[in-house]
Amino acid sequence: MNITENTHILIVGLGLLGGSYARALTRAGLKVDAIAHKQEDVDFAKAEGFLNEGAAFPDPELIGRADIVVFALYPHVFRTWIEQHQQLLKPGALLTDVTGVKRCIVYDLQEMLRPDVEYIPAHPMAGREVLGVKNSDDRIFRVANYIVVPTEKNTPEAIEICKELGRLMGFARVSQLTPEAHDEMIAFVSQLTHCIAISLMTCTDSDHLGSYTGDSFRDLTRIARINEELWTELFLDNIDALIHQMDLFAAEFGRLRWMLASRDVDGIKDMMRKSTERRIALDEGR
């Protein structure tokens, strides 16, 4: 299968990410249908011109004609959808997703899936602090990573088509990781940072914060505005990797506290120099 203007794409779940996918793929010249939770989301997307057809129920016609189906759902909803509706999929269809955790879902799903369709997992590392299709915006992809997360069951063709989707949507970088490497990475760069932001935002009863907070506090707590339903599920679906990263961070933070309390000036400065070198390397893309 090649992606052409005749390829039918179906987005299942027309929220912030599903909507942003629909915008990007429509902009790329493809026909994009969607199964949404509410009819008003379909109406909005059609009125805005980034949706071909849509339904607020599992419409057999839309599902049955889709060559590529993108699932933009909560992990447990994704699983239930496959259980209940996979018989409607077109033979040869390629399924992919946006789920932010992988081990907990990809092996099970590939196991329960019909043999004549293929699920190639992906994770677009993009988001906003606001929800819903009305806040969708495919410009968020331009600075973001798109990661294809295949298992041994995936074909080279599916991996390539999935990467092509990421490139078509304008992601800054398209890369590939195993489910295990993906989940470890995401526990560190995304889940741990959210845990830190939440804890910082709730650890003190501080009134009038706005009068004094500088840029640094605002930077560290931007992601403390969080969708508790989604993130609780994502955290618990990756709990071993997340706890491991939280413990590594807590140990390092505790080491700094100990060096400060014991006035270990050399140790503190060493840590700051290491931190500075690494942040400069990050800025320079090394």
Next chain:
Amino acid sequence: MNITENTHILIVGLGLLGGSYARALTRAGLKVDAIAHKQEDVDFAKAEGFLNEGAAFPDPELIGRADIVVFALYPHVFRTWIEQHQQLLKPGALLTDVTGVKRCIVYDLQEMLRPDVEYIPAHPMAGREVLGVKNSDDRIFRVANYIVVPTEKNTPEAIEICKELGRLMGFARVSQLTPEAHDEMIAFVSQLTHCIAISLMTCTDSDHLGSYTGDSFRDLTRIARINEELWTELFLDNIDALIHQMDLFAAEFGRLRWMLASRDVDGIKDMMRKSTERRIALDEGR
């Protein structure tokens, strides 16, 4: 004393902040002199048009004619300067500073100061991740807080002049705190956040971070690029308040870890909702 075009301002310490003060006050129409560490910094500032006169030594003429002296030095250098050179100050001169910690320095300095000059402490909560007069930029003040931190020894007149300086330089907000309240606040919103950023940057040996880090990791570690000489001194000069805030944060982070490990879904969601409400309040300036 009123601040007029005839007021002589002297900046002692022509680095990032001293240079930014010189730019802002020159732009406001005042005559700004400086005592710098290096002659080349004086030459640069004069060539750029934001310095009247300068010297790379404690020039008695510049010091003796200054109506307002701003100290933009490391805390221990500030103290030594006063011990060694305060006899050169003009009678009636008003001294202020940019020091990021207050209790450790303001009481001692006011105690040792000549009775015919007044030191009114201030803290401009602005900075950059780069150093030196060549990186100075008074636009950083436009979104920043300027905090006047008087003790009981300060006169209402000095407090008012100090606030006027902040307004002249274009700070977004000018406010007033006691040294104790200032140091507690700064331990939380600035020092704790830097400790978190440093620990996050150094807790894992992660190669190729740049390939996968999203916005959240970049946001949380921007301030991990840090001047280890200055910040080690600032941390240790405020160690009791900083340790207290580090412990509050570590306890809250530990509570989240415990709730995750025990799958306390209600507890996790409660914490995320509290975090979200507070961050929205911060965004809305409540």
